[in-house]
Amino acid sequence: MSQEILLMKGNEAIAHAAIRYGVDGYFGYPITPQSEIIETLMDAAPWKTTGMVVLQAESEIASINMVYGGASCGKYVMTSSSSPGMSLMQEGISYLAGSELPCLLVNVQRGGPGLGTIQPSQADYFQTVKGGGHGDYRLITLAPNSVQEMADFVALGFELAFKYRNPAMILTDGVIGQMMEKVRLPEYRRRRTEQEIRQQCPWATLGKTPDREPNIITSLELDPEIEEQNNIRFQNKYREVEKNEVRYEEIMCDDADYIFVAFGSASRICQRAIDLAREEGYKVGMIRPITLWPYPYDIINRYADKVKGFLTVEMNAGQMVEDVRLGVNGKTKVEYYGRMGGIVPGPDEVLVALKEKIINA
Amino acid sequence: MDANNIISPENLVYAKPLLMNEVPMHYCPGCSHGVVHKLIAEVIQEMGLQDKSIGIAPVGCAVMAYKYLDIDWQEAAHGRAPALATAVKRLCPDKLVFTYQGDGDLAAIGTGETIQAANRGENIAIIFINNGIYGMTGGQMAPTTLNQMKTSTSPEGRDVHTSGNPLKILDLLALLDGVCLATRQSVHTAAAVKRAKRMIRLAFENSMNNKGTSIVEIVSTCNSGWKMTPTEANDWMVENMFPVYPLGDLKNI
Known part of the structure; x- marks a missing residue:
């Protein structure tokens, strides 16, 4: 961790931590109270330094599906939004879980239901931990309570997501996102090379080489006997997470x-x-x-x-x-x-x- | 001369592409998908891009396209293939990234992703199968269904006053500055197949050369959904689909 102590908003800390962690891509759509994340990334222009891709998508639906595409390549990819936008992403999150894709999601919650308010809230707890999308899946969910943890949980989120091949969520709110506190950011890490990703993620769709079968990322299985086995595999994984990762x-x-x-x-x-x-x-x-x-x-x-x-x-x-x-x-x-x-x-x-x-x- | 003299490498004039997998296809006999799959396999093989190709499959009849071509695939949520392709190509700029989408996927539920990706000029190829009907779900009305055409959700024929007109989305896409190729082809004759293949190859070359978004629309038959024999469907397509969706390049720069 860097020795330098900085003063910044929680949203800004997430953006800086993502660049330093070696994230490959961020895809997002503006929504209050989390727009500082994409604004900070655009201002920092990491594509000029680390090579990180930052793209403002046309919607939260596009954002989450861009995350799906990037995660399918074994890349470190993330998105962020606030409650109404997160609702739009639920279908995509279910697909990510069903295809066992690791990624980092950030929900800086605001009050609902509906368009609600831009003020802070924690009303997306059920949506996040009980499954907001369809099907039996779980989201690894981290709840930071300081700007320092906003920065730290970027790395923790990616580590858990890749350890279990499952989406991870930072569930925070407008207070933590907007308040300024002291923070020590993580040290810069180099982004992984394609060769490293091919080794770490043998399932990633990076182009079929002669030494392996094609990699196919899908959540579709029409044979119910096999789909039940898929679900049993997911549930066994979730039991492992429950055994090992309670914090x-x-x-x-x-x-x-x-x-x-x-x-x-x-x-x-x-x-x-x-x-x-x-x-x-x-x-x-x-x-x-x-x-x-x-x-x-x-x-x-x-x-x-x-x-x-x-x-x-x-x-x-x-x-x-x-x-x-x-x-x-x-x-x-x-x-x-x-x-x-x-x-x-x-x-x-x-x-x-x-x-x-x-x-x- | 017996048969063994004839079956020799120098006499070989046609072969199944190496990238087509040895699995039975689920497509109906007479459907255009099989031909287009074969063309994509041939083009990737001829360009030597198997290890750089990432295909994005849609939801619709081609949902299991990944079973048939020996390359890496991602299966997208309905309509979102251009969003996946955007991220893949941005994160892996040296890859060949293409989507394979039907009319419901591309021109109804995925209209937003299609237009926005094309407007950004994403360096991807979009293979667009337009057969004017939802095949997979059993023959419902599509955005591209012709006026007065009968489907299971327009049993009296499409009424443009209540359902709107057939959506000529390629014409729309051709207007966007990010698009370098917008072409409409078919695969109902040998000559048409050759032309379609040339355009698929050009679209893939554009992706590799980062020229912008290429869309190859294939006006196709769905003889099961149209409730015709394959040959009747071909004739019906020529008589009825081509006047609304005329073949040729709308844009090629």
Whole structure:
């Protein structure tokens, strides 16, 4: 990692991290609150330095299908959007998962439904982790809560995507995308040569050579016996991801009587609410899921034996709370507090909710 | 002279292209797809580009084109082949990148991707099979279906007042500055097959020479969908399709 400490927006950090990671292609369509990603890339003009392709597509549908084409060649390719645009991409994401193609997707969420608002939200949780497109597939989902993690998760996302041949998503929101913080960017890495990609990705469509059969990237299989086997293979892969890749952060949980569960910007708000609660003598901690899929059910289940209750704080109508309840499995109280439509809750109201719904309920 | 004297290499005048795989084709007897597949295989073989070719298959009758040609393929979502091809060619500029699309794929659901890729002048070749009908799904109306033509979703014949006119998308594409070749061909006679092959080769050369977007439309028969014998379908195409979709180069620069 670079020693230089910079001040920038989360969206800008993603763009710079992508160039430095050696990403081969970015394909995107402008939408608030994430347009800084493509603007930063266009300004940096990496095609002159690393050779990275940056293309403004005609739509999110074209963007995600460009990602499909590039990923089929074994390239490091990515796109970014915000909620309405991500909805348009869902068909393509299903195809990417069905064709087992690695790529990085970024959703800087805004409030919905519909055109909604340009203000921050976390209302695409279900869409992302429960499958917004058709068919039984899963998206590896990373939830950064700082500008530093926006930069770091570019590399982590690509590593996991290529390890499992599956799309990976950075699920963030307008707060993390737009806020400025200190960040140390990763060091520059050279882009892989075609020869290196052919070795690392023997499945990539880079032209059939005499030493192998043609590579065919498709999600089509008309024979249901074979398609079921394909699905079993996908599910086995997903179980491996669930076994190996769960990531979370425990904050002040050791002595906690009450635990917040929150991801992304909501976790930053809860961090402050913990301080306020502890000033009043309440022992409060937090579990912050970093991977939303695979979800950290086990750690929640372990604390469910020890604490008096969980409060899930989300900027939506209560989506992740369903997974927290699965983790707790009825052992103790689980409640939700959140705001919707682009409203970011304050730490004071979160603490009030903790008292009303858990501590004094 | 017995047969063994005749079967000798110097007497060979025709052979199946090396890049055509030994698998049964799913296309109906009389369909134009088989001929066009063969031409693509011949051209790639003659240009020596097997190890540089990446084909993009559509959704439609040619969805399994990847089974028949011995090259690398990607199978696109319906209509999105030009978006895939855009990324492949931008990321791998030394490759031959072509899409193979039907009229529903290219001129209905994929109109946006087709026009935008062509307008950017992506250095790709687009092979466009226009048979005026949805073959794979069982003979529904296509954007290119002729006026008064009967299909399963226009059982009384296409009514241009409710369904619009046959979409001459090649004429539209020829207007775009990014397009270097827009040509309309057919494969119903030996002479037509030769001309179509020349144009496919030119389109592939344009892709390799980064000249812009090339579109080769093949006005084709769908005798199953049209409910005709193969020879009736050829005659019907000449009488009815060619007046609306006249053959020749709309643009060749």
